[in-house]
Amino acid sequence: MEIDKAIGESDDKRLKTKYNNAIFVIRRALSLYSSCIAIYFTDLCSIEEVAFSFNGGKDSTVLLHLLRAGYFLHKKEMSSSNGGLSSFPVRTIYFESPSAFTEINAFTYDAAQTYGIQLDIIRQDFKSGLEALLKANPIRAIFLGVRIGDPTAVGQEQFSPSSPGWPPFMRVNPILDWSYRDVWAFLLTCKVKYCSLYDQGYTSIGSIHDTVPNALLSVNDTSSKEKFKPAYLLSDGRLERAGRVKKNASVKNDVGSDSQKHEVLLASVIAVGDEILSGTAEDQLGLSLCKKLTSVGWSVQQTSVLRNDVDSVSEEVDRQRSICDMVFIYGGVGPLHSDVTLAGVAKAFGVRLAPDEEFEEYLRHLISEQCTGDRNEMAQLPEGITELLHHEKLSVPLIKCRNVIVLAATNTEELEKEWECLTELTKLGGSTSLMESKLLMTSLTDVEVAEPLSKLGLEFPDIYLGCYRKSRQGPIIITLKGKVHNTSSAFIYFLQDS
């Protein structure tokens, strides 16, 4: 088989290791999710329950050839057949979109013809398409060309069940641990065809709306048309997505810069911890944080407690960051397997986790040389969106990813210290001077107080009105919150009216 032969003849040891590991994963998946029986000279290889997600990109092109090689070796072992490989029996799915590059479409169709691939074209979004596919076919596992640097790889392993809310299947990622360099070493060593865009400076390909050639490959040329070197010449693979246009246009601005538009700044507080949900530990930070935020004039829109799960964190952070001015998240921060908060934040912003040298340096002072981005996941931060907030009172800086603040505090004392530094370093307390809140208690009954309160609400629509009681028989506690003069007027109006 030409791929196996090319790698066998190469003297790139690293490539050989990567290849062997990927083939191992593929063969493991084929044994788990297919059945092969050899009857005399006929091979009955049923791999109906496995699919390959192919989109003509470089990573999926690598995977295509690895799957061809893996299937060939798998079949050989099951049937001691030594024949060639003229067709590719794994169901292959392509989500075709009107915003795909024509070169990508052309290459995908070409590859299908060259390698005898039966292509299932799906013209729906990923989730609905997969739902329909799984309804019609008994698919249990899908091969993907996802690599560790991809934003969508955050939290994934070589075998990762699909996320909650997605149809149930196993995501199999044989090249998860491959680097950009490994991908190109493979394609060039095996001398296989790849999409022509990679020879025109494109290094990772999304849609026509969000992808341009990578500026790092630009060649200074006197002629008017800009020229680019081929993708395999990009020396720093971490910058393969530099040609992707960022998707964060809808995200709210950083704190303070947007404050003219809102009267009150909106916050969301998120705790991450299985032990809070199981009742083993009490969440004291949430209460304390809500009090602190309110005291400096913020309005806390929501508090939530999440499982230690990357997708739960990323979904909630994504939702809250777009509706609130600032999101505060704590719990699940550290190097343990359950510490997934930063991975969730990275996924919410569509970036990867990457070693941060500056942060590593701080951690090294704390926990000595054990701390490197490779060995300690705590030294990895969401790439390109993280700002470290230094304060002399903190041994490790606070982490701010756009409008999400990740607090490392694990108890109220630590929170106290982080909060103090945070208010000094940011404009968190910026709206205090404009805002005022008044508290009053009344022994009037619910029925007696209901009417004046609703009148007050109509008269002062900009004032926040809150009511609660500590017991059924006890007094009602009313809070009025809003701009300084407005709150006082509302207060007087209510006293006169009730």
Ligand SMILES: Cc1cc2nc3c(=O)[nH]c(=O)nc-3n(C[C@H](O)[C@H](O)[C@H](O)COP(=O)(O)O)c2cc1C
């Ligand atoms: C076959 C397949 C399975 C996927 N499974 C999941 C999944 O389980 N969970 C998830 O959040 N996204 C899943 N996705 C979506 C991808 O993670 C990602 O959103 C997609 O590749 C789009 O990337 P882009 O926004 O860079 O184009 C899947 C995509 C494909 C093609």
Ligand SMILES: Nc1ncnc2c1ncn2[C@@H]1O[C@H](COP(=O)(O)OP(=O)(O)OP(=O)(O)O)[C@@H](O)[C@H]1O
């Ligand atoms: N439209 C699609 N149809 C089928 N599979 C897809 C599609 N988009 C993404 N995938 C799957 O997700 C994987 C990761 O996509 P990603 O864009 O990161 O890699 P790629 O397209 O193979 O290469 P590149 O990084 O150069 O774009 C693909 O290898 C493929 O398995």
Ligand SMILES: [Mg+2]
């Ligand atoms: Mg792509």
